[in-house]
Amino acid sequence: MTRRLSTLFAAFIWTALIACKAAALDVIVISDLNGSYGSVKYAPRVDTAIERIIEIDPDLVISTGDMVAGQRIPNLSDKQVREMWNAFHEAVSDPLEAAGIPFAVTPGNHDASAYRGFERERKIYAEQWTPRKPDVDFLISDDYPFFYAFEMQGVTFASLD
Structure with missing residues (x-):
């Protein structure tokens, strides 16, 4: 009986793995692409x-x-x-958009710091990203691009500034 149970369990696991692969969600995470302070150039990499x-x-x-x-x-x-944002869009955002790949962003401290003294940078960040809202199923987006959540293929993503 143990062998039969083992075979059934293996068949169940195999079926579950095939089902998971069929529903796989391919996500790529990028981070820290910025160069030196104020840079409008991105490394060839x-x-x-x-x-x-x-x-x-x-x-x-x-x-x-x-x-x-x-x-x-x-x-x-x-x-x-x-100018920094224009360079970023040229190097990253625009090519992804042209390829039809949704691009979800979360601000880093160099993009839109919440510390006092960087209010202008936060304002410009919002100006840059509000019209570039990705084509995804938003659950919450009232405070996009700082706080938002969306769902894709049954997976929930949240951006918390």
């Missing part, structure tokens, strides 16, 4: 990584922050912060 991500064609790409290189006193000008 960033271009290579984005090209590879597009080849893989995941269901979702998540950035856990530090996309640009802000957060230092004296503060950068609005123009400098916007």
Whole structure:
């Protein structure tokens, strides 16, 4: 009886694994792509990584922050912060969008620090990301891009600033 039970258990596990693979969600997480303070250039490895991500064609790409290189006193000008974001979008956001890959972001301290003195950077962060809201099934998005949650293929994701 033990052998039969063992065979049934193995068949159950095999079936469960096949079912999980069929429902797999491919997610790539990127982080800390920023260069030195105020930089509007990205290392060649960033271009290579984005090209590879597009080849893989995941269901979702998540950035856990530090996309640009802000957060230092004296503060950068609005123009400098916007130039950093333009460079980021050119190197990362725009290619992912062109490939049809949803891109969910969470602010890092260099992107939109919540510390006093970086309110302008937070405002610019919101200006940059509000029109770039990913095409996902949002559960909560009233305070996007700082606090939000969405579901994809039965998996819930949350961004908590």
